[in-house]
């Protein structure tokens with residue numbers, strides 16, 4: 001529901017002060033872009049960007065005595081810091097020619113708000129607001145916002161050729177707001193998808209994260225797999241790949257999309273959902289009844305995950321977390337406490353808990369007749385929570401002995417100490433040995449022989 005903001009722009013006192021100062025100094029200054037869009041949507045803007053006729057030096061002069069940072073003078077941006085809140089102020093710009101599908105060859109400052117708005121990517125991102133003039137909406141942004149439409153400002157082919165990142169931005173905003181992409185913008189985006197080759201890995205990863213964390217990533221994935229398939233060709237074989245299995249009424253891509261939508265909107269889980277079955281097409285077999293199987297697909301999916309996430313330059317911690325979620329997405333606890341304890345010990349209680357989110361979503365993406373697994377998962381979660389509440393020993397830190405204790409009991413220094421600790425923890429975590437120092441030392445004495 002789009003709101004009227006003329007009288008009630010939820011503007012922060014700091015942004016209000018920057019606007020007032022510039023306007024009183026004789027310049028024109030407007031809120032612009034994301035904050036206007038979000039205000040119209042009734043969500044609180046995460047930051048306030050200001051666009052102004054003042055040149056960077058003029059802005060700095062208007063804020064003499066205040067803390068002002070030269071954020072990107074070349075691009076006309078200075079940051080005014082008021083009460084520790086940074087406000088970006090950018091001079092009206094008109095971009096010049098784009099040579100590499102990403103960076104304008106030069107930026108020219110202009111005294112025209114209209115030109116500045118015209119260079120922006122989407123109609124919903126090209127609105128400005130002024131305390132006296134109200135909403136400035138030259139491209140139908142407000143109407144697109146209320147109809148749920150993603151549309152380029154101007155000729156979409158031209159806009160995507162200028163800057164191919166806009167292709168992914170369009171998908172990201174469509175996913176984030178659960179909007180649909182207007183047909184001409186959509187056609188242009190599909191036609192120009194190849195230009196994404198020019199975009200850096202970091203930018204691709206950041207937009208992919210944005211797409212995945214939106215409200216409607218699944219539909220974007222299914223509908224625009226050819227676009228995402230430029231930077232991630234590994235996604236393409238999933239499209240229309242029938243599973244020939246009673247558990248699955250959806251092909252691999254549609255199933256994946258359903259799992260992405262069903263998992264909580266957190267980066268590791270959404271990425272793991274995206275990749276969890278990506279190895280399926282390469283290990284498909286059919287038995288004599290024609291039923292499809294994908295033996296070993298979790299491991300193949302994990303290997304593909306590694307390759308893709310390295311290529312897109314994800315940080316190691318994120319990649320390793322996603323790899324593990326993908327690798328173990330098919331493990332089965334059967335709701336049995338001993339297996340739950342074993343997997344909590346092997347994966348860590350934290351990772352195991354996250355895995356249950358992925359497994360739940362995975363089941364929700366399967367045929368409705370085969371969702372008994374949900375009950376098993378509920379039981380598993382209950383047992384897990386009880387074990388955690390009881391502070392059951394599942395990690396080395398909780399074990400009642402340390403390496404030093406084993407050495408004191410006669411075990412020689414060296415790798416054997418770690419091996420024995422591991423064996424002890426396995427047994428304690430699975431409830432087969434009591435977590436008491438004397439019990440554990442006795443077990444070691446009985447089971448360790450020097451040969």
Ligand code: ATP
Nearest residue numbers: 032033034035046119120121122125126163165166
């Ligand atoms: P978010 O809430 O994700 O920050 P935003 O709209 O503020 O959304 P930014 O990436 O911060 O997005 O960009 C600020 C504004 O700059 C956008 O609203 C848009 O008007 C303009 N913009 C950003 N990137 C581009 C681009 N590649 N091409 C054209 N205009 C752009």
Ligand code: MG
Nearest residue numbers: 034035047049
């Ligand atoms: Mg922003």
